[in-house]
Amino acid sequence: MRQIRLLLGILAVGLLPLACSDEHNHNYEDNDEVVLWMSTIGPYHNRQETYSYFSLPFCKGTKEVINHYHETLSEALQGIELKFSGLEIEFKADISRTEYCEVILNEESQKLFIYAVKNQYWYQMYIDNLPIWGVVGEQEEKNGVVSYQIFTHKKFDIGYNGKQIVDVNLTTDNKKELIPGQHIAFTYEVNWKKSSTKFEDRFDKYLDPNFFQHRIHWFSIFNSFMMVIFLVGLVSMILMRTLRKDYARYSKDEEMDDMERDLGDEYGWKQVHGDVFRPASHPMLFSALIGAGYQITVVVFSVIIFAIIGELYTERGSMLSTAIFVYAATSPINGYAGGGLYARMGGRIWIKQMLLSAFMIPALVCGTAFFINFIAMYYHASRAIPFGSMVAVTCICIFVILPLTLVGTILGRNLAGTPDAPCRVNAVPRPIPEKKWFMEPLVIIMLGGILPFGSIFIEMYFIFTSFWAYKIYYVYGFMLLVFIILMIVTVCVTIVCTYFLLNAEDYRWQWTSFLAAASTSGYVYLYSFYYFFFKTKMYGLFQTAFYFGYMALFSLALGIMCGTVGYMGTNAFVRTIYSTVKID
Incomplete structure (x- = not known):
C-alpha cells in the first residue's frame, strides 16, 4: 500500500480540493479530527541525519485509525516520514492533561534515550502542515553526577481564525530521570485560542527577517549590481574600441593587393575565420551539456518565479514537487537545443545523443542519491529512499522525460539543424601558434569563474544556511536578482575571455567559453568545504557523505547552467563579429 500511495502522490495532489474538511484544504468544522503527525528525529547539529520518530522507544496514543493519510513523492524523496501520533485532537475542543501511554524502561531503551539526550536530539511534528519542534530531554549535573532526563508532557496551544488553524505552539515539561525499570507516563493537553492572525500570514512566525534582510544582504545585492554595471560598461568600452580599430585595419586590408597583405602585419581574431566555426571536439557530449544547460536554466528561473508567486516554502514538499514537474515538462527544450546543435555540428548518431542528453542529469542525481541511500539504509535513517519512490522516479524518466x-x-x-555559420570552414585545421602562458585555455578557464562567483558569494551563504541549518529561505526576490546578475556577469566574462583567445589565434572557443563559465561551480564547491568546516558543527559519515554528495550535484548543475549561458552569449558575440567583417 505504501508504494501505491507514493506512485499516486501527484494524482492525489490534484484531487486535494475535492477532499473533505481536513489539513488538505485547511478548513475544519467544530469537533473535526485534527491529526498530529510525528515526523522525524535526529541530532541538532546534523540536520539531514534524521530517523523515524518512533525509532526511539516512544509510545503511541490510543487512537489507531484516522480518516485520511497522505505522503507525496517529494516528501518521500526528502525523507519526511509521517507517522500518526495516536493522539485524539478535535477542532476547538480543549483537552486537559491526559495520559496517553506508558513506557517501562529496560536497559536497551534507557541507552537509546540517553544517547538521544547526549546528542541533543530534537523531533519534528506537524499539525495542519505547520511544523512543530521539541527536544527529547536534557542532562543535568549535580555534585559532579550527571543525570539524563526526558520531557514527558506535551502542551499544544493552537490558535484558530474562523475555520482555519493559524498558529501552533508546543511546550514540553515534566522531566523524568532515565532509570532502568522506571515507569514513564507520557501526557498531553490541548488548548484552543482564538487568534487574529490571518491564514495567509500564519507562516510568518517561522521566518527570520533579521537574518535574510540584514544590511549585509542588501549591501551584497547592491555590490553585485554595481559590479554588473561596471563590467558591462568596461566590456562594451574595451570591445567596441578594440573592434573599431580592428574593423578599420581589416577594411584597410581589403584595399591592399595580395603582395601588400602578405607583407603586412596580420594578426588577431580575423586570421582564424576559417576555423572558428569548426565543430567542437566531442560534439555529442558538448551538445548534450548545452541541451541540459538550457533545461536547467529554464527550470531554475521557473521555480524561482513560482516560489515568488505561490510562496512554495509554506507547503511541505511543494518546492521539490514543482521542480520535478517543471523539469519533466521542459524536457523538449533540452532535446531541441541539444539536438539542433548536434545536427549543426554534423552529428549523425542522434539517437545516442538524445539518450545522453535526456538521462545525463537524472543519472547523475539518481547515482548520487542511490550511493547516499546505501549509507542511509545502514544507519536506518529516514533519508533512505523507499522502493516505491525509486520506481516512481524511474517511470517519470522513462515515460515522461524520454x-x-x-x-x-x-x-x-x-x-x-541546418549549418548556418557566417564563414566557411577550411578543410585543413589551422595550426595554433604559441602564445603566452596566461592566454592558454586552461588558465582562461580557471580565471573565468572568479567574477561570477564573486557576484553570488554572499547569496551562497544564505542559501547554504537555509538548507543546512535551521533557516527557512523565503527571499526569492533576492534570489531572482542574483540569478539575473549571475547570468549577465557570466556572459560578459566569457565574451572577454573568448575575445582574448581568438586574438591569440586560438579557435577552440566553444569548450573554452563553456568551461570558463562553468568554473564558477568549482569555486562554489571549494566554498562548501569552508562552510562545512568553519560554519557548521556537522559530524559523522552519513552527514558528511550527504553534504558533499549533494553539494557536488548542486555545483555540477550550477556549472552546466553557467557554462551554457556563457556559451550562448559567446556564440552570439562570435557570430556577430565574423558576420560583420567581409572575410571570404
Missing part, C-alpha cells in the same frame, strides 16, 4: 526529449530532438534537428 518521450518529450525525443520530440524536442526531432524538432531541433529539423527546424534548427
Whole structure:
C-alpha cells in the first residue's frame, strides 16, 4: 500500500480540493479530527541525519485509525516520514492533561534515550502542515553526577481564525530521570485560542527577517549590481574600441593587393575565420551539456518565479514537487537545443545523443542519491529512499522525460539543424601558434569563474544556511536578482575571455567559453568545504557523505547552467563579429 500511495502522490495532489474538511484544504468544522503527525528525529547539529520518530522507544496514543493519510513523492524523496501520533485532537475542543501511554524502561531503551539526550536530539511534528519542534530531554549535573532526563508532557496551544488553524505552539515539561525499570507516563493537553492572525500570514512566525534582510544582504545585492554595471560598461568600452580599430585595419586590408597583405602585419581574431566555426571536439557530449544547460536554466528561473508567486516554502514538499514537474515538462527544450546543435555540428548518431542528453542529469542525481541511500539504509535513517519512490522516479524518466526529449530532438534537428555559420570552414585545421602562458585555455578557464562567483558569494551563504541549518529561505526576490546578475556577469566574462583567445589565434572557443563559465561551480564547491568546516558543527559519515554528495550535484548543475549561458552569449558575440567583417 505504501508504494501505491507514493506512485499516486501527484494524482492525489490534484484531487486535494475535492477532499473533505481536513489539513488538505485547511478548513475544519467544530469537533473535526485534527491529526498530529510525528515526523522525524535526529541530532541538532546534523540536520539531514534524521530517523523515524518512533525509532526511539516512544509510545503511541490510543487512537489507531484516522480518516485520511497522505505522503507525496517529494516528501518521500526528502525523507519526511509521517507517522500518526495516536493522539485524539478535535477542532476547538480543549483537552486537559491526559495520559496517553506508558513506557517501562529496560536497559536497551534507557541507552537509546540517553544517547538521544547526549546528542541533543530534537523531533519534528506537524499539525495542519505547520511544523512543530521539541527536544527529547536534557542532562543535568549535580555534585559532579550527571543525570539524563526526558520531557514527558506535551502542551499544544493552537490558535484558530474562523475555520482555519493559524498558529501552533508546543511546550514540553515534566522531566523524568532515565532509570532502568522506571515507569514513564507520557501526557498531553490541548488548548484552543482564538487568534487574529490571518491564514495567509500564519507562516510568518517561522521566518527570520533579521537574518535574510540584514544590511549585509542588501549591501551584497547592491555590490553585485554595481559590479554588473561596471563590467558591462568596461566590456562594451574595451570591445567596441578594440573592434573599431580592428574593423578599420581589416577594411584597410581589403584595399591592399595580395603582395601588400602578405607583407603586412596580420594578426588577431580575423586570421582564424576559417576555423572558428569548426565543430567542437566531442560534439555529442558538448551538445548534450548545452541541451541540459538550457533545461536547467529554464527550470531554475521557473521555480524561482513560482516560489515568488505561490510562496512554495509554506507547503511541505511543494518546492521539490514543482521542480520535478517543471523539469519533466521542459524536457523538449533540452532535446531541441541539444539536438539542433548536434545536427549543426554534423552529428549523425542522434539517437545516442538524445539518450545522453535526456538521462545525463537524472543519472547523475539518481547515482548520487542511490550511493547516499546505501549509507542511509545502514544507519536506518529516514533519508533512505523507499522502493516505491525509486520506481516512481524511474517511470517519470522513462515515460515522461524520454518521450518529450525525443520530440524536442526531432524538432531541433529539423527546424534548427541546418549549418548556418557566417564563414566557411577550411578543410585543413589551422595550426595554433604559441602564445603566452596566461592566454592558454586552461588558465582562461580557471580565471573565468572568479567574477561570477564573486557576484553570488554572499547569496551562497544564505542559501547554504537555509538548507543546512535551521533557516527557512523565503527571499526569492533576492534570489531572482542574483540569478539575473549571475547570468549577465557570466556572459560578459566569457565574451572577454573568448575575445582574448581568438586574438591569440586560438579557435577552440566553444569548450573554452563553456568551461570558463562553468568554473564558477568549482569555486562554489571549494566554498562548501569552508562552510562545512568553519560554519557548521556537522559530524559523522552519513552527514558528511550527504553534504558533499549533494553539494557536488548542486555545483555540477550550477556549472552546466553557467557554462551554457556563457556559451550562448559567446556564440552570439562570435557570430556577430565574423558576420560583420567581409572575410571570404
